[in-house]
Amino acid sequence: MSTANVTWGAPRIRNELAKLGIELSPTTVAKYMVRRRKPASPTWRSFLDNHVKDLVAVDFFVVPTATFRVLFVFLVLAHDRRRVLHFNVTTSPSAEWTARQIVQAFPEDTAPRFLVRDRDGIYGQFFRRQMESLGIAEVITSARSPWQNPYVERLIGSIRRECVDHMVVLDETHLRRILTRYFDYYHRARCHLSLDGDAPTPRRVQRAESGPVVALPHLGGLHYEYVRKAA
Numbered sequence: 001m002s003t004a005n006v007t008w009g010a011p012r013i014r015n016e017l018a019k020l021g022i023e024l025s026p027t028t029v030a031k032y033m034v035r036r037r038k039p040a041s042p043t044w045r046s047f048l049d050n051h052v053k054d055l056v057a058v059d060f061f062v063v064p065t066a067t068f069r070v071l072f073v074f075l076v077l078a079h080d081r082r083r084v085l086h087f088n089v090t091t092s093p094s095a096e097w098t099a100r101q102i103v104q105a106f107p108e109d110t111a112p113r114f115l116v117r118d119r120d121g122i123y124g125q126f127f128r129r130q131m132e133s134l135g136i137a138e139v140i141t142s143a144r145s146p147w148q149n150p151y152v153e154r155l156i157g158s159i160r161r162e163c164v165d166h167m168v169v170l171d172e173t174h175l176r177r178i179l180t181r182y183f184d185y186y187h188r189a190r191c192h193l194s195l196d197g198d199a200p201t202p203r204r205v206q207r208a209e210s211g212p213v214v215a216l217p218h219l220g221g222l223h224y225e226y227v228r229k230a231a
Contacts, residue, residue: 004221005223005224019197021208055079055116055139058117059156065170067170072092079151081195082192087179090172093122099127102130115137117141163178182219189203
């Protein structure tokens with residue numbers, strides 16, 4: 001696991017092993033990890049212990065393409081299980097476009113009670129009116145204080161380190177395809193420290209008697225999912 005997943009730290013590998021029924025401490029895992037000249041990026045620390053079920057967060061981040069265009073990615077993240085409820089990509093975001101993403105993220109009566117966002121000018125009157133119509137109360141962070149919206153900031157960091165920083169993006173369609181594949185891996189397979197070593201979609205623990213360990217590649221082998229399958 002350490003050799004195949006160069007960005008994984010000891011806690012991440014420990015959580016993955018636990019899902020295979022192999023109980024080890026992070027210290028033991030770190031002792032036997034492959035040593036590299038350039039250490040992997042440090043794991044993000046958990047900012048909050050309690051999951052707020054009625055809270056979601058939104059934010060933008062940018063991705064450059066092979067032709068030096070800049071693509072804007074909009075994310076909607078649920079705090080309770082770190083689930084990405086919605087994402088979309090555009091070359092020219094606007095308040096109207098952003099408000100439409102919220103409508104698409106929360107159809108019918110699924111709107112949350114609170115939404116955390118920063119003070120970006122794109123969240124203008126049109127966006128605010130849409131929030132009011134959906135009955136969502138906005139929680140606006142202080143200026144230049146990304147730590148007040150930690151979960152979505154950590155997600156963006158993970159997307160960069162684990163996905164887009166290793167890809168050559170061609171256009172909007174290509175980036176949507178890449179992120180769709182990443183979020184499938186992120187929800188079903190990726191273990192999170194803040195979720196007690198589980199994935200957003202809970203994974204059951206597989207015992208040794210379930211069979212040998214099989215590595216399933218994701219994103220062309222950039223990441224692997226480890227499961228036990230009967231021989």
